[in-house]
Amino acid sequence: MINEEYYVWTEDCQFGLLDAANEFTETVGNKRELVSVDETLAYKLTTKGDSELVPDVYYSPKYLLSEKLCALLRSFDLQYVQFIAANIENIPEKFYLLKVINFVSLIDEKSKVTIRRGSIKNVDRFLLSSELANIELSQRLIFKVGHSPVTVVHKSIVDTLATQNIQGVHFVPVTAWSTWSGTR
Numbered sequence: 001m002i003n004e005e006y007y008v009w010t011e012d013c014q015f016g017l018l019d020a021a022n023e024f025t026e027t028v029g030n031k032r033e034l035v036s037v038d039e040t041l042a043y044k045l046t047t048k049g050d051s052e053l054v055p056d057v058y059y060s061p062k063y064l065l066s067e068k069l070c071a072l073l074r075s076f077d078l079q080y081v082q083f084i085a086a087n088i089e090n091i092p093e094k095f096y097l098l099k100v101i102n103f104v105s106l107i108d109e110k111s112k113v114t115i116r117r118g119s120i121k122n123v124d125r126f127l128l129s130s131e132l133a134n135i136e137l138s139q140r141l142i143f144k145v146g147h148s149p150v151t152v153v154h155k156s157i158v159d160t161l162a163t164q165n166i167q168g169v170h171f172v173p174v175t176a177w178s179t180w181s182g183t184r
Helices: 023-030 067-074 130-134 155-162
Strands: 006-011 016-020 041-048 057-059 063-066 081-088 091-100 112-116 119-125 142-145 151-154 169-173
Touching: 006 155, 016 023, 016 057, 023 041, 023 091, 041 091, 063 067, 063 081, 067 081, 067 091, 067 155, 091 142, 151 155, 155 169
Parallel strands: 041 081
Antiparallel strands: 006 151, 006 169, 016 041, 057 063, 063 091, 081 091, 112 119, 142 151
């Protein structure tokens, strides 16, 4: 079944939370399209976490990825994913904003979602429709459920990342995920 092939990208907030440090950064992060950006985005740590380690993922609530994680994801050559250079105040490591511009609304009718103006905006729980299998795998390795913040990742990517000791992210099987199961 298609649902066994997918995981939901969930936060591990023990490292703290970020906010955009300026309006430009916030605007770029909120655009639902690939963008041309000539300057580095700026973030600041606004909520300190329990861990002092620098993880591979911070949340703003957008995803900021370490160079290591960015390189791993770039190797999949995903045409609908963009990595934009970002600095985090007082953290010397380089990070990249992950923009996923791949919106898929093929969900099972038993899913619990909020739909506004014809688009999925919020997801409490969901299952993917078997129709997803009709889309070429390379076009559905990572996607957002409709226009919600829920990011879904194919098992092939999750398996690759699992071997790399990535810090700051958990992947919950779609079949086990709900809004409240994914946060710590």
